[in-house]
Amino acid sequence: MKLVTLCVLLLASLWVPREVSANAAVLLEEPYSLDGAFAGAGHVAVYLTRVCAASPTSLRRCFEGEHGVVISRYKGIRGYDWIAIPLIPYLYAVTNPEDIPVYADSKSVAFLRDQYRRKNMEDLVPDDLSGQAPLGNWVQLVGSAYNRTSFSYEIETTVQQDDELIGWLNSRPNRTLYRALSHNCADFVRDVVNFYYPKAVSRSIVADLGITTPKRVAKSIAKYSRRHSDLEFVSLVIPQVPGTIRRSKPVRGVVESVLKAKKYVIILAVFQPYVAGSFAAAYLIDGQFTPDKKAMIFNFDEFGLTAR
Numbered sequence: 001m002k003l004v005t006l007c008v009l010l011l012a013s014l015w016v017p018r019e020v021s022a023n024a025a026v027l028l029e030e031p032y033s034l035d036g037a038f039a040g041a042g043h044v045a046v047y048l049t050r051v052c053a054a055s056p057t058s059l060r061r062c063f064e065g066e067h068g069v070v071i072s073r074y075k076g077i078r079g080y081d082w083i084a085i086p087l088i089p090y091l092y093a094v095t096n097p098e099d100i101p102v103y104a105d106s107k108s109v110a111f112l113r114d115q116y117r118r119k120n121m122e123d124l125v126p127d128d129l130s131g132q133a134p135l136g137n138w139v140q141l142v143g144s145a146y147n148r149t150s151f152s153y154e155i156e157t158t159v160q161q162d163d164e165l166i167g168w169l170n171s172r173p174n175r176t177l178y179r180a181l182s183h184n185c186a187d188f189v190r191d192v193v194n195f196y197y198p199k200a201v202s203r204s205i206v207a208d209l210g211i212t213t214p215k216r217v218a219k220s221i222a223k224y225s226r227r228h229s230d231l232e233f234v235s236l237v238i239p240q241v242p243g244t245i246r247r248s249k250p251v252r253g254v255v256e257s258v259l260k261a262k263k264y265v266i267i268l269a270v271f272q273p274y275v276a277g278s279f280a281a282a283y284l285i286d287g288q289f290t291p292d293k294k295a296m297i298f299n300f301d302e303f304g305l306t307a308r
Contacts, residue, residue: 032249041215053086105243112142113139155224
């Protein structure tokens with residue numbers, strides 16, 4: 001009888017629900033608007049699977065069935081430093097996965113963005129004087145996947161870490177700090193990742209001239225995961241939605257942007273050959289990192305970022 005009881009207890013223990021693991025994901029987003037030197041850095045945000053938005057400027061733990069939040073630093077949005085948007089709207093400007101279009105053009109995307117803004121973000125992004133959607137960087141808050149391909153680099157987090165991050169961001173002043181060279185979107189994500197895992201992300205003095213870049217953040221977290229194989233890690237690609245909207249370009253670091261812009265590198269080679277050579281050496285030493293476009297594809301078949 002004791003043996004039967006022991007077996008029952010053992011089997012019961014195997015069925016005890018275990019907490020679903022959560023992640024912090026660096027979202028490396030390709031550039032889509034500008035060309036030329038220093039214009040290929042793209043954007044970077046952080047996606048948290050267990051953290052959600054109480055509002056665009058405050059955080060809370062997610063309720064059951066919610067998909068987490070994307071947080072990033074933007075310039076010129078009502079004087080705030082960071083904005084938090086739920087995952088599905090951030091990528092596709094809709095609330096439900098079944099409403100994601102399979103094909104998009106500029107007109108339909110503008111409609112989806114404005115529709116979401118009016119229902120969920122009007123206090124943050126009010127109408128302009130004519131009663132229409134205003135111009136500005138707010139469009140980057142919703143529908144990112146219509147304009148660019150993104151790459152996700154996920155690393156696991158704990159409940160305690162997530163709760164501490166919520167407290168940290170909610171308690172400090174959320175006032176604009178944006179500066180292109182010292183307090184950009186990559187600096188914000190670097191601070192968040194380092195809050196979870198100190199010194200996981202650093203600037204590159206060699207390849208990026210001391211500027212934090214989106215590509216450097218992604219490279220750092222991928223490198224950190226290799227050094228800490230005990231942490232769950234996965235990389236995914238979030239494709240740009242098919243359509244007539246201009247396709248995004250490969251993301252680059254600072255030195256790489258100069259080297260890839262032919263007119264700039266020719267000028268350097270002719271008038272400052274030593275500088276051109278130094279840039280080439282810097283790229284070869286510390287600037288090489290290629291997002292894996294053959295990584296698993298993101299979808300919504302399961303909770304959060306999943307692959308198919």
